[in-house]
Amino acid sequence: MRASLRTRLQTRLRTKTAILIAVLAGLHFVLLFAGFFAPYDPTTQNRELPFAPPTRLHFADDSGFHWRPFVYAWTSAPASDQGDSYKEDRGREYPVHFFVNGPSYKVLGVYEATLHLFGVAEPGELLLFGADGYGRDEFSRVLFGGQISVAAGITATFITLLAGSILGIIAGYYGRWIDESLMGVTELFLSLPWLYFLLGVRAFLPLHLSTMRTFFLLTGVIGLIGWARPARMVRGMVLSSRNRNYVLAARGFGGSDFYLLWRHVLPDVFGLLLTQAALLIPRYIAAEVTLSFFGLGVSEPVPSWGNMLSTLQQYSVLVSYGWLLAPAGAVVVTSVLYSSLSDVIHSRLESH
Amino acid sequence: MSYIARRLVRAILLLLGVSALCFLFTEMAPGSFFDEMRLNPQISPETIAALHSRYGLDQPLPVRYGRWMKSALHADLGYSIAYNAPVAELLWSRAKNTLLLTTTGLLLTWMISVPLGVWAANRRGGLLDKTVTLASSFLVSVPELVIAVALLAVAVRWRILRVGGMMSADFESLSTPAKLQDVLLHLALPATILVLCETAVIVRHVRASVLEVLGAPYVQAARGFGISEARLLFRHVLPVAANPAISLLGFSLAGLLSGSLMVEVVCGWPGLGPLILEATLSRDLYLVIGGIMFSALFMVGGNLVADVVLLAVDPRIRREGADAR
Numbered sequence: 066m067r068a069s070l071r072t073r074l075q076t077r078l079r080t081k082t083a084i085l086i087a088v089l090a091g092l093h094f095v096l097l098f099a100g101f102f103a104p105y106d107p108t109t110q111n112r113e114l115p116f117a118p119p120t121r122l123h124f125a126d127d128s129g130f131h132w133r134p135f136v137y138a139w140t141s142a143p144a145s146d147q148g149d150s151y152k153e154d155r156g157r158e159y160p161v162h163f164f165v166n167g168p169s170y171k172v173l174g175v176y177e178a179t180l181h182l183f184g185v186a187e188p189g190e191l192l193l194f195g196a197d198g199y200g201r202d203e204f205s206r207v208l209f210g211g212q213i214s215v216a217a218g219i220t221a222t223f224i225t226l227l228a229g230s231i232l233g234i235i236a237g238y239y240g241r242w243i244d245e246s247l248m249g250v251t252e253l254f255l256s257l258p259w260l261y262f263l264l265g266v267r268a269f270l271p272l273h274l275s276t277m278r279t280f281f282l283l284t285g286v287i288g289l290i291g292w293a294r295p296a297r298m299v300r301g302m303v304l305s306s307r308n309r310n311y312v313l314a315a316r317g318f319g320g321s322d323f324y325l326l327w328r329h330v331l332p333d334v335f336g337l338l339l340t341q342a343a344l345l346i347p348r349y350i351a352a353e354v355t356l357s358f359f360g361l362g363v364s365e366p367v368p369s370w371g372n373m374l375s376t377l378q379q380y381s382v383l384v385s386y387g388w389l390l391a392p393a394g395a396v397v398v399t400s401v402l403y404s405s406l407s408d409v410i411h412s413r414l415e416s417h
Numbered sequence: 418m419s420y421i422a423r424r425l426v427r428a429i430l431l432l433l434g435v436s437a438l439c440f441l442f443t444e445m446a447p448g449s450f451f452d453e454m455r456l457n458p459q460i461s462p463e464t465i466a467a468l469h470s471r472y473g474l475d476q477p478l479p480v481r482y483g484r485w486m487k488s489a490l491h492a493d494l495g496y497s498i499a500y501n502a503p504v505a506e507l508l509w510s511r512a513k514n515t516l517l518l519t520t521t522g523l524l525l526t527w528m529i530s531v532p533l534g535v536w537a538a539n540r541r542g543g544l545l546d547k548t549v550t551l552a553s554s555f556l557v558s559v560p561e562l563v564i565a566v567a568l569l570a571v572a573v574r575w576r577i578l579r580v581g582g583m584m585s586a587d588f589e590s591l592s593t594p595a596k597l598q599d600v601l602l603h604l605a606l607p608a609t610i611l612v613l614c615e616t617a618v619i620v621r622h623v624r625a626s627v628l629e630v631l632g633a634p635y636v637q638a639a640r641g642f643g644i645s646e647a648r649l650l651f652r653h654v655l656p657v658a659a660n661p662a663i664s665l666l667g668f669s670l671a672g673l674l675s676g677s678l679m680v681e682v683v684c685g686w687p688g689l690g691p692l693i694l695e696a697t698l699s700r701d702l703y704l705v706i707g708g709i710m711f712s713a714l715f716m717v718g719g720n721l722v723a724d725v726v727l728l729a730v731d732p733r734i735r736r737e738g739a740d741a742r
Contacts, residue, residue, distance in 0.1 A: 253434040255668075256720070260675035261693065261712040268697040268705040269442050351560030355679060358562055359694055377566055378683070380573050380580065390570065393563045404558035 078413050085406045092399065096211040100170030103205035104184040104191055108366040109168065111190070111200030114139060116386050117151055119195040119203075126158065135160040138189050159189030195388035198376060203388060207395050210368035214357075215399065217284050217369075218350035224288025225345060226295055226338050233299025234326060234334070238307060247296070254293035262290055263352065267361050276367045283362055287352045295341050299334050306333045336414050343407030347400035354396055370396050420735075424724045428717040435713045436489070439706045440482045485706075494710065495703035499696070504707040508689065512711055514583060515688035519677050519715075521604060522611035523670075530616045531662075534623025535650055538631060549620060556617035561676050565610045565683045578606045581685045607677075607684040614676050615669060622665050626658040633657075656730055663727050667720040674712050 095102050122134040137153040165184040172178050185191045194203035236247040254262075266286050274282065306312060312329045320328070350370075356362040357371025358378075365372060370392040377383045377390070476484075485495060494504040537546040556564065572578045579602045591599060630636065631654060639649050681690030689708055696704035728735060 249430075249434075253431060253438065256431050256671070256713065256716055257435060257709070258671045258674035258678070258712050258716065260678045261709050264678075264693055264697045265439065265705050265709045266442055268700055268702075347558060347560075351562065354560060355562045359682065361697065371562075374562070374566060377570075383566075383570050384573050387570070390566070393566055396563050397559050400558045400560060401555065404554070408554070 075413075078409060082406070082409045082413065085402060085409060089402050089406065092402065093215065096208060096215055098172065099205075099208035099212055100172060100178065101180060102182050103170075103202070103208045104167060104181050104193075105202040105205040106168045106170065107201065107206045107209035107368050109201060111196065113141065114151075114190065114192075114196050114200035115198050116382075117190070117192055117196040117200065118386075119388050120190065120192045121153070122161070123158075131160075133160050136185055136189060136191055139192075157189075159185040159191075161185055161191065194391040195386070197373070197389060198382070203373075203391055206368040206373055207370070207391050210370045210373050210392060211395055211399075213280065213363055213367065213369040214350050214353050214371065214396070215346075217280065217287070217353040218346045218348075220281075220284040221288035221291075221349040221352070222342050222345040224285060225291040225349075226342060228289060228292040229295030230299045230334060230338060232292065233296035234303050234330065236296065237300035237303030238322070238326060238330070240304075244300070248300070251293035251297055254290065255297075259290060259352075260355070263287065263356065264359075264361070266290065267356065276363055279363050283353060283356060284349075287349050287356075291345065291349070295338070295345075298337055298341070302334050302337055303330050306330050336410075340407055340410050340414065343403055343410055347403040350396065350399060420728060421721075421725065424721060428721055431717055432710070432713055436486070436706070436710060437482070439709055440478060440485070443702060443706070444478045485703075489710075494707040497696070497701055497704040499699045499701040499704070504703050507692065507704065508707050508711050511687060511689045511692045514686060515677060515681065515690070516715075518604065518607055518611065518681065518686060518688055519673055521608045522615060522677065523673060525608065525612045526615040526619060526669075526673075527666075529612065530620040531623055531655075533616075534620045535627050535655060535658075537620070538624045538627035539646070539650060541628065546624075549624070553617040553621050556613065557621070561610075561614045562679055562683070564614055565680050568606065568610050568613070569683060572606050578609075579603045580606055583687050603686075607680045607686045610680050610684070611673065611676050615673055618672065619662075619665065619669060623658070623662050626661045627654060630654050630658045660727065660731050660733075663723055663730070666723040666726075667716075670716055670719040670723075674715060 117139050120136045120139070122136060124131055124134055126135075135158040137155055137158065139151045140154045141151055161183055162185070163183050165181055166179045167181040167184050169177055169179045183191070190196075190202075192202050192204065194207060197203055197206065232247055236244040263286065270282055270286070307330065309329075312325060315325055315329060353362060353369065354371035354374065357369045358375045360372075360375060362371055363369040373389075373392040382389065488495065492505055494508070496502070497504050497507055500507055533549060537543075537549040540546050569580065572580055579599070581603075583603050584596075584599055627650075636649070636654060639653055644653070677688065678690035678693065680686065681688040682694055685691070689711060693705065693708040695701075696708060
């Protein structure tokens with residue numbers, strides 16, 4: 066009876082993990098091929114459409130219902146008052162087409178391409194999430210911004226886990242003074258409020274750099290600040306697995322330190338690292354978003370979820386142009402997906 | 418007593434370590450505050466060199482660190498280059514506001530999350546428990562910045578609370594009670610954001626540690642004796658469950674300070690946050706170091722308070738202290 070309940074729970078967990086991983090994979094796929102899924106270039110400005118609201122998709126006009134949705138172009142009415150300064154120009158319909166040619170972009174940063182998933186004919190604009198202050202398409206910017214923010218989260222997590230597990234393994238395996246001094250340093254890193262620390266370290270680094278260098282600097286700083294907690298966890302794992310009988314036996318048979326670590330200790334640590342990764346990625350995405358929001362991260366015109374949100378620091382923008390909260394929505398979706406994944410992995414490891 | 422002494426030594430070591438780390442970073446950093454000045458043709462290289470030596474930047478690292486340490490012991494944290502004023506004064510004038518915000522946030526957080534956590538644990542699987550668990554796990558996974566911006570949008574949109582700064586423009590002309598009310602109305606939004614973010618974290622821990630205790634045999638025995646539910650929970654269960662929760666206080670303090678920095682910037686609360694951010698952007702060396710030291714001091718102080726509280730409520734630690742002697 067109990068056994069069947071347990072297997073049922075495990076099956077449910079497995080399905081849940083599969084669904085979450087599939088959804089996350091889909092999300093990353095869309096972000097990775099943002100150029101294809103986004104109808105516009107994220108940096109192209111349209112000075113005629115600053116703060117244009119999201120384009121409405123229509124299915125019906127005077128001649129009846131159409132299966133293919135169409136849109137009307139925005140015309141800026143003379144600004145009477147804020148909010149309602151755009152009107153739909155009902156004179157001409159722009160049907161939405163799929164697999165159209167549009168602005169050129171690079172696939173994975175290498176291949177030139179012009180194919181887009183959807184779009185409308187030229188003078189028409191399809192702004193799914195509206196436009197920002199420079200008339201740039203918010204939807205395209207959310208996709209391209211996600212590339213930077215999510216990649217920053219993943220890279221920083223990788224750095225943290227690499228540094229954390231190397232130092233944790235060293236501390237746990239060699240013990241004694243190495244262990245004590247390393248754990249002293251982790252205490253130092255853990256005792257500082259991370260945002261103060263992050264700002265502090267950022268203060269000593271150059272402010273204006275190319276996007277690439279800023280990106281690596283940022284991920285490096287975020288990643289290196291967080292190494293202490295995983296290092297402590299890994300150390301605990303290593304300490305407990307070091308004295309397991311099979312490890313002692315392998316040592317008795319003459320296994321070298323490296324062999325023992327690689328063959329016997331590391332597999333134990335792996336599950337822990339996986340949970341930590343799912344936990345850390347959203348946190349580091351948030352760190353990147355916060356820093357870019359403050360103007361310390363990737364800078365304009367390259368979009369990231371953080372610097373897109375920073376226009377909302379003006380109250381007038383925050384109040385009038387609600388669609389500019391779209392990157393916040395993207396951050397929430399990504400974070401919730403990742404943390405559910407970490408919960409699921411955690412309970413799966415526990416149930417074993 | 419020796420327990421407290423050990424904690425104190427650890428705290429001092431931590432502060433030393435943090436300051437050493439800060440100076441190490443400054444040494445590794447390429448460039449400085451004067452980089453922008455160098456681009457200006459009207460400022461001669463000699464002037465910049467003179468400024469360099471005036472702020473002691475031409476000295477080697479150990480000398481600078483030694484000097485800084487010596488003056489820091491007299492509560493002098495050096496001179497801000499951008500403000501041209503003593504760092505300690507600048508920080509202190511802002512730190513008061515950060516303290517107001519964080520202590521309000523801290524008190525409210527614990528006042529809300531302890532009863533809520535205990536209650537949710539006691540009615541495990543009930544409607545309230547499910548709501549609390551779901552809401553907290555959602556709030557934990559959403560970045561604090563997003564929560565802050567969203568709440569700010571709500572507050573600005575519907576003009577619920579006063580936003581921006583700490584006082585209204587006509588603050589000076591108000592009577593004392595009106596002044597107090599004005600500050601409180603300004604405090605409400607940043608405090609709410611902070612409390613929302615922190616409560617989500619802490620309520621889960623309180624719930625978990627109470628749940629663990631509720632399974633103990635003595636609780637069942639007490640139930641069998643017919644003790645009232647409230648007395649059982651708050652007199653017999655909570656003190657036992659308090660230990661992990663109070664140890665958490667120390668860790669939560671770090672989160673609180675980081676959260677407060679972000680909230681201050683978003684809401685325009687004139688605390689340490691905007692000051693440190695500005696110092697970071699202008700690379701105002703000693704101000705940044707001072708700010709980090711201040712935050713470390715808060716942390717260490719808060720941890721010490723947590724330790725003392727722990728000593729007061731947990732007899733096991735008192736005994737451990739006695740054994741050590």
